[in-house]
Amino acid sequence: MIEYMLSILIWLPTIGGLAVLFLGSGDRSDSSSAGWGAPLALGISVLTLALCWPLVAGFDNSIADMQFVERTPWIGAFNVYYHLGIDGLSLPLIVLTAFVTPLVIIAGWNVITRSPAQYFGAFLILEGLMIGVFCALDGMLFYVFWEAMLVPMFIIIGVWGGTRRVYATIKFFLYTFLGSVFMLVSLIYLYLESGSYSLLEFHSLPIGMTAQTLIFLSFLFAFAVKVPMWPVHTWLPDAHVEAPTGGSVILAAIMLKMGGYGFVRLSLPITPDASQSLAWLMITLSLIAVVYIGFVALVQKDMKKLIAYSSIAHMGFVTLGFFLLWPILAQTGSTDGAALGVGGGMVQMVSHGLVSGAMFFCVGVMYDRMHTREIADYGGVVNTMPHFAAFMVLFAMANAGLPGTSGFVGEFMVILSAFKANFWYAFLAATTLILGAAYTLWMVKRVVFGDVANEQVAALTDLNGREYFVLGVLAIAVLLVGVWPDPLVEMMAASVENLVSQVSQSKL
Amino acid sequence: MDFVTPQFQPAFPEIVLLGSLCVVLIADLFVDGERRTLTWLLAVLSLLATAGVLYMAGFTETTFTFSGSYVADPLGSVLKLFAVLSMLLVFVYAREYLQSQGIERGEFYVLSLFALLGIMVMVSAASLLTMYMGLEILSLSLYALVAFDRDSAVSAESAMKYFVLGAIASGVLLYGISLVYGTLGSVQFADLAEALRRTDGNDLGFWFGLSFLVAGIAFKFGAVPFHMWIPDVYHGARTPVTLLIGTAPKIASFALAIRVLVDGLGDLHAVWQDMLVVLAVGSIVVGNLAALAQTNLKRMLAYSTIAHVGFILMGILAGTSEGYRAALFYTLTYVLMSGGAFAMILLLAQRGQESDEIDDFRGLNRRSPWFAAMMACFMFGLAGIPPWVGFWGKLNVISAVLNAGTGPLYLTLAIIMVVFSVIGAFYYLRVLKVIYFDAPGSSEPIRKPVDFRWVLSANALAVLLLGCFPGLLLRLCNSVIA
Numbered sequence: 001m002i003e004y005m006l007s008i009l010i011w012l013p014t015i016g017g018l019a020v021l022f023l024g025s026g027d028r029s030d031s032s033s034a035g036w037g038a039p040l041a042l043g044i045s046v047l048t049l050a051l052c053w054p055l056v057a058g059f060d061n062s063i064a065d066m067q068f069v070e071r072t073p074w075i076g077a078f079n080v081y082y083h084l085g086i087d088g089l090s091l092p093l094i095v096l097t098a099f100v101t102p103l104v105i106i107a108g109w110n111v112i113t114r115s116p117a118q119y120f121g122a123f124l125i126l127e128g129l130m131i132g133v134f135c136a137l138d139g140m141l142f143y144v145f146w147e148a149m150l151v152p153m154f155i156i157i158g159v160w161g162g163t164r165r166v167y168a169t170i171k172f173f174l175y176t177f178l179g180s181v182f183m184l185v186s187l188i189y190l191y192l193e194s195g196s197y198s199l200l201e202f203h204s205l206p207i208g209m210t211a212q213t214l215i216f217l218s219f220l221f222a223f224a225v226k227v228p229m230w231p232v233h234t235w236l237p238d239a240h241v242e243a244p245t246g247g248s249v250i251l252a253a254i255m256l257k258m259g260g261y262g263f264v265r266l267s268l269p270i271t272p273d274a275s276q277s278l279a280w281l282m283i284t285l286s287l288i289a290v291v292y293i294g295f296v297a298l299v300q301k302d303m304k305k306l307i308a309y310s311s312i313a314h315m316g317f318v319t320l321g322f323f324l325l326w327p328i329l330a331q332t333g334s335t336d337g338a339a340l341g342v343g344g345g346m347v348q349m350v351s352h353g354l355v356s357g358a359m360f361f362c363v364g365v366m367y368d369r370m371h372t373r374e375i376a377d378y379g380g381v382v383n384t385m386p387h388f389a390a391f392m393v394l395f396a397m398a399n400a401g402l403p404g405t406s407g408f409v410g411e412f413m414v415i416l417s418a419f420k421a422n423f424w425y426a427f428l429a430a431t432t433l434i435l436g437a438a439y440t441l442w443m444v445k446r447v448v449f450g451d452v453a454n455e456q457v458a459a460l461t462d463l464n465g466r467e468y469f470v471l472g473v474l475a476i477a478v479l480l481v482g483v484w485p486d487p488l489v490e491m492m493a494a495s496v497e498n499l500v501s502q503v504s505q506s507k508l
Numbered sequence: 509m510d511f512v513t514p515q516f517q518p519a520f521p522e523i524v525l526l527g528s529l530c531v532v533l534i535a536d537l538f539v540d541g542e543r544r545t546l547t548w549l550l551a552v553l554s555l556l557a558t559a560g561v562l563y564m565a566g567f568t569e570t571t572f573t574f575s576g577s578y579v580a581d582p583l584g585s586v587l588k589l590f591a592v593l594s595m596l597l598v599f600v601y602a603r604e605y606l607q608s609q610g611i612e613r614g615e616f617y618v619l620s621l622f623a624l625l626g627i628m629v630m631v632s633a634a635s636l637l638t639m640y641m642g643l644e645i646l647s648l649s650l651y652a653l654v655a656f657d658r659d660s661a662v663s664a665e666s667a668m669k670y671f672v673l674g675a676i677a678s679g680v681l682l683y684g685i686s687l688v689y690g691t692l693g694s695v696q697f698a699d700l701a702e703a704l705r706r707t708d709g710n711d712l713g714f715w716f717g718l719s720f721l722v723a724g725i726a727f728k729f730g731a732v733p734f735h736m737w738i739p740d741v742y743h744g745a746r747t748p749v750t751l752l753i754g755t756a757p758k759i760a761s762f763a764l765a766i767r768v769l770v771d772g773l774g775d776l777h778a779v780w781q782d783m784l785v786v787l788a789v790g791s792i793v794v795g796n797l798a799a800l801a802q803t804n805l806k807r808m809l810a811y812s813t814i815a816h817v818g819f820i821l822m823g824i825l826a827g828t829s830e831g832y833r834a835a836l837f838y839t840l841t842y843v844l845m846s847g848g849a850f851a852m853i854l855l856l857a858q859r860g861q862e863s864d865e866i867d868d869f870r871g872l873n874r875r876s877p878w879f880a881a882m883m884a885c886f887m888f889g890l891a892g893i894p895p896w897v898g899f900w901g902k903l904n905v906i907s908a909v910l911n912a913g914t915g916p917l918y919l920t921l922a923i924i925m926v927v928f929s930v931i932g933a934f935y936y937l938r939v940l941k942v943i944y945f946d947a948p949g950s951s952e953p954i955r956k957p958v959d960f961r962w963v964l965s966a967n968a969l970a971v972l973l974l975g976c977f978p979g980l981l982l983r984l985c986n987s988v989i990a
Contacts (some may be wrong), residue, residue, distance in 0.1 A: 021877075021881075074979070075900075075978055075982065076979055076982075076983065076985060077978075077979060077982035077986055078903075078907075078982075115873075115877075118873075140903075142892065144894040144895050144899075147893055147894045148893070148894055150893070150896050151888065154937070155938075155944060157943060158941060158944055158945045159873075159944055165945065166941055166945055169945075170934070170937055170938075170941065173933070173937060174930060174933060174937075175929050176894075176929075177933055178930045181926035181927070181930055182904070182926065183909070183928060184906070185922050185923065185926055186907065187685075188903070188906055188907045188910055188922075191907070191911060192907070192910060192911050205858045280747070357835065370755060373667075487615060
């Protein structure tokens with residue numbers, strides 16, 4: 001059973017989600033009962049989370065090889081295998097996915113009144129497909145999961161989203177689809193060169209510089225859209241603002257991580273030389289994301305938009321950490337420093353998943369009560385919702401990178417490694433500590449503190465048990481990673497080192 | 509000269525079909541009243557009989573007959589089997605619609621069977637004349653079918669257009685045939701290939717003949733710039749007829765291209781490749797862009813057909829057996845998906861009302877989540893999103909084109925294909941937007957006969973399951989094209 005663990009983690013939610021779709025349909029007018037869909041979906045997602053335990057327990061931190069490998073022929077004509085496996089880079093993201101999904105389902109429990117079964121089913125299917133992306137070791141399998149994932153998200157934003165949801169969801173779909181088709185062409189090229197779609201074979205395939213550059217750029221397009229990196233980030237604020245709370249959470253917490261994961265699983269090891277020669281470009285784009293998007297976030301009037309922009313800035317740290325590898329290697333010649341940057345990027349992904357997810361939950365809590373996301377409509381929320389305010393301030397601090405929260409660990413690691421590369425990189429990256437604090441805390445100040453702004457705020461009720469649970473669990477996770485990041489860092493250490501040593505070998 | 513009785517056995521499926529369709533024709537004379545249940549049953553039975561004969565004949569041997577102008581080979585058997593299958597879908601989907609519109613007449617089934625006969629003759633053709641004969645049987649049946657609803661001015665108009673343009677195209681094709689015959693001295697594909705090896709085909713008359721042949725093929729496919737008839741005919745014909753035109757004849761067009769260009773003129777690949785590049789790129793670009801602007805689903809699917817034809821031509825122009833297999837896979841899966849999409853229009857047509865505007869699908873998810881999901885299968889399949897089967901078709905073609913040779917041409921073609929797939933995704937998504945995101949325009953429940961619903965569901969699930977497990981169909985395609 002343990003050898004099929006990854007398959008179970010992928011197909012339990014996917015098939016369970018289909019079952020949920022069929023079990024309940026139609027609208028629910030009264031919000032007293034959630035019908036069959038919600039409890040079933042919750043059960044499946046909690047079971048999925050529970051099944052992560054044997055995965056984590058059975059995972060050997062000390063080796064960088066793929067573990068829990070499954071490999072059976074899938075499509076003989078293309079030499080495509082159903083090939084799964086995880087290492088230290090994918091395991092944390094799988095756990096994160098399994099952790100966030102039940103929270104999303106709990107958060108939508110009574111809130112979703114229109115076709116709730118379809119809502120919960122879509123999230124379960126999405127969960128399975130996302131875990132599939134993190135497990136896939138076959139290029140074609142990876143691509144199938146990667147694309148199929150768009151479908152449930154398209155439906156989620158389009159059906160349960162805000163007023164401009166149609167525009168946002170079609171933009172989201174086409175933008176990401178356009179990004180990934182170029183990856184498809186590259187994958188086909190690699191297949192024609194190597195005779196298989198195995199990612200591990202791609203890793204060791206020698207490729208000429210021109211081809212590497214083209215492949216790198218096509219991967220970059222796919223992953224940069226997903227991350228998203230400046231300047232292909234414009235779909236994200238729209239998608240985030242229009243998506244329902246759960247959709248925003250999954251987008252921010254997991255989907256953006258796909259881009260970062262793609263860089264470490266495909267771009268860096270398959271095209272190391274092109275990555276090296278284009279590292280300047282990646283670092284520049286990352287720093288633009290950190291600094292410029294930070295300023296953009298500062299002027300947002302809509303809370304969700306603000307958090308969306310802050311996500312872009314934080315994901316800039318992730319790509320910065322990954323591509324600092326080259327300058328550090330050039331400066332110090334040691335792989336340890338480089339591993340620090342890559343590890344920092346990975347930690348930042350997990351942390352951002354927790355923190356931005358929590359921030360979107362917070363906005364969702366307020367939106368469910370007030371039906372507005374404008375900062376100007378709020379003020380003095382602490383007077384009527386003291387418990388909520390405490391959570392909100394905690395997550396805001398984590399978003400700003402306060403020591404003791406998860407947000408600090410990744411940013412600190414990346415800035416530390418940036419110093420080894422170049423003082424100015426570190427200087428610019430460190431501005432996020434100021435900018436992040438500025439936009440997050442200023443928003444909190446305007447929303448949470450001050451006098452009660454209007455009658456609606458005066459009539460607010462504090463968190464109910466369900467919301468308390470969701471935010472409480474996230475708060476524990478944020479603090480846990482913040483004060484005790486060792487297990488997370490150790491889980492990834494061997495794979496990160498392996499990655500760094502792998503990419504420092506030229507493939508020309 | 510001794511007269512030798514030709515071997516009839518390779519043509520046995522066609523003979524069975526012809527015989528049983530005569531039975532249908534005569535039996536229909538004795539059916540009274542509005543309903544044509546007996547005719548329908550007999551028509552379905554003749555399809556099943558043909559399929560059974562085809563299946564029993566097997567998929568391994570290649571036999572020539574009628575002095576080398578007729579061939580029964582594995583590729584032909586597979587194509588015929590799929591053509592019969594798609595015709596079976598047409599009969600199941602069409603019946604209820606024809607009844608409710610009061611136009612269920614025996615001629616519909618008889619003409620459809622004649623069209624199928626034409627397709628099968630084309631698929632089996634080993635000479636240009638057999639090919640032409642099959643094409644005419646098919647075309648004449650289709651002209652009549654488009655005008656089938658004789659009281660409808662729109663149908664009559666589009667039948668007229670189709671007939672005039674189709675007749676010109678047939679003339680062009682025939683002229684090409686005669687030029688080729690005049691220069692190479694034969695109409696049989698095997699002899700043509702032989703003659704070309706001797707002469708290099710370097711002859712002005714032959715070049716003209718080849719161009720005319722390609723133009724004729726492009727017209728039957730509906731490739732740009734010979735696509736003008738497609739939207740009008742698709743739109744003007746009654747939906748069951750559109751369904752028919754949109755499915756099985758594509759198989760015939762594929763056979764036409766493979767037999768003439770590959771079997772007959774394969775050595776001139778470098779020459780006709782250039783022409784196909786123009787046709788394929790034009791079709792993908794024009795088809796996808798024009799489909800964006802459509803508000804009528806039939807017209808939209810018509811333009812999308814043009815775009816898909818571009819993909820099939822891309823596979824053929826690669827000029828490798830990998831490319832032909834890709835084109836075959838694409839054709840078969842396209843027939844499956846577009847047949848289902850047209851059937852969805854029939855599904856919504858209630859009580860004599862056509863529902864072929866995209867807006868008629870508003871809020872389908874509220875009216876019937878199941879059929880909304882079925883439509884989603886067809887749309888995602890046509891858009892080429894994994895895990896639906898359309899994705900593997902596109903992947904196959906792109907892979908074949910990239911593998912066909914080195915040089916910027918093939919990479920450019922691949923980029924054009926993927927970029928226009930994204931553009932094409934937009935109009936399929938728009939249909940889904942209407943289905944899932946908009947409020948329903950009518951709350952009328954969907955009432956259709958059991959067989960319709962089950963077959964449609966099976967059709968949609970086949971699009972999904974073949975996408976999850978494409979190996980079997982891919983192997984089949986690989987086994988029939990060496």
